[in-house]
């Protein structure tokens with residue numbers, strides 16, 4: 125049990141941190157697999173890269189950097205990428221005095237996580253000279269404008285140095301490298317690690333396990349450790365199991381010769397044979413793009429395998445824990461043999477009864493309950509008289525001293541605000557509290573929840589983690605239907621978004637969000653630039669109806685829209701006549717920049733999964749009427765709302781527009 129607690133604490137610490145990569149977010153193609161792992165109790169990801177290509181010169185070995193090896197006259201590396209190995213920290217350190225002799229001989233250019241779309245630009249080595257075309261159409265290099273908050277001094281100085289590379293002239297051959305998918309996952313037990321390796325192997329042949337016992341060892345050396353006091357607390361606590369999974373799609377080939385490093389062997393725009401040499405650039409792009417495509421397919425296969433992994437099959441140790449455990453998403457599940465079953469029709473006094481405190485209590489203890497702040501919430505009233513219900517509440521509270529009251533829902537969340545209402549919660553145990561307000565922590569960020577008058581689900585924590593991991597440095601993010609604001613608070617406190625705007629109609633929820641925003645100012649664990657204060661400065665709240673407010677906002681100004689739309693009654697779904705939020709889509713899509721992304725939450729029945737064609741058609745038809753083209757990036761079930769009815773999230777990107785002007 126203590127090992128489990130240590131693991132949970134380390135997981136929380138690790139996932140609460142801001143992403144250290146140059147984009148400030150997880151590689152978009154790796155978000156799904158990270159989410160599929162992080163939502164499970166037994167795993168958390170410590171680093172990932174979905175695959176990338178780049179050009180480089182030098183020895184090609186990152187750890188060999190030294191002044192002696194550097195024959196480039198100290199010219200500045202453009203290595204600002206860091207997905208799998210904390211290289212950003214190395215790069216930043218190399219600017220400091222004590223590491224001044226360590227500028228890398230290994231210099232990377234044109235790091236690109238996507239297909240090579242412009243081969244003649246990307247493989248033109250002549251435009252590397254003097255930094256004429258730093259990206260070559262690959263990943264955009266963060267602009268100075270993205271550091272307006274005074275954040276990320278390391279990157280700012282890196283960029284300042286980059287300007288000095290105007291003098292860069294290749295003096296050694298330029299190479300092309302493709303690095304396939306790589307992922308590191310901490311596992312709670314050896315059994316969890318071997319299950320993961322077995323799941324990964326059909327897609328990725330390269331799978332390895334490192335284990336060590338951390339009796340005061342050096343976890344801080346690993347990516348997840350940062351030497352912070354919080355992390356120090358996690359030292360000890362039993363064995364560690366780290367699984368590494370990587371692809372085999374690698375490619376490493378020279379693009380030029382030592383005698384003429386700046387002149388491409390395959391593609392050189394000035395060699396006379398324009399057409400022939402252009403074909404070679406396309407061939408090079410094909411080599412890279414085919415690898416990307418194969419690599420992405422394997423990742424998809426792995427994601428599917430992860431999703432197919434049943435709940436709680438992995439960790440025997442955990443299943444035997446009769447007291448249950450608080451999950452990362454604050455849903456407490458009790459061991460099956462001890463529970464009053466979910467259908468409220470019997471108490472199972474079966475196999476485990478003799479050792480089970482629950483069964484021996486003789487109380488109708490529910491199978492599971494949520495925890496929001498210091499409140500335990502049962503989904504429905506336990507059977508029995510008031511005295512029995514009080515005893516159920518007290519029994520649950522006795523499991524965890526942090527729970528101060530226990531309540532039960534007595535109705536569905538059918539109001540416009542998706543809240544139970546004043547009469548929709550009955551307090552079972554604990555000192556009387558009315559209104560039922562609490563504050564709730566998620567990955568180090570606190571929100572305020574009025575449990576009677578607002579909507580909040582702690583079970584959406586993994587989804588909110590996925591959302592914040594998708595936000596890149598410098599983005600303007602709009603959160604419509606913000607509720608008590610946990611998505612907006614997470615994004616403001618844990619990413620390098622430039623601005624976060626939250627819209628909410630329910631005045632109680634908006635007030636909760638304003639209170640949480642004030643509390644954020646004092647939050648010492650906020651990992652965003654400027655800490656809690658910085659988060660507050662970048663988070664704005666507008667109270668009002670989205671349909672009134674959205675038309676007043678600047679068109680083409682947001683990089684990302686998060687829209688967990690409310691359900692519009694029982695008919696909103698696969699059998700429904702509701703308009704499935706079309707009005708909201710019509711009002712919000714014009715606010716997106718080209719290539720901006722939307723996280724659109726809809727409702728679907730089990731037979732509509734996994735494709736969610738109805739949701740696709742709705743989004744597509746709105747895009748069409750606005751003259752926009754869209755591309756679906758991801759569709760996933762993110763929660764269950766009723767029997768065989770699910771909340772789903774469709775992430776899509778606006779590709780091209782006729783009516784909406786591009787701003788980037």
Ligand SMILES: C[S@@+](CC[C@H](N)C(=O)[O-])C[C@H]1O[C@@H](n2cnc3c(N)ncnc32)[C@H](O)[C@@H]1O
Nearest residue numbers: 541579580605606607628629630669670688690
């Ligand atoms: C499903 S809840 C989501 C809340 C929050 N994002 C979360 O996931 O915890 C939907 C929220 O949208 C709000 N809402 C409903 N219609 C709205 C509208 N027309 N304009 C703004 N907010 C609205 C409701 O008050 C509710 O708080």
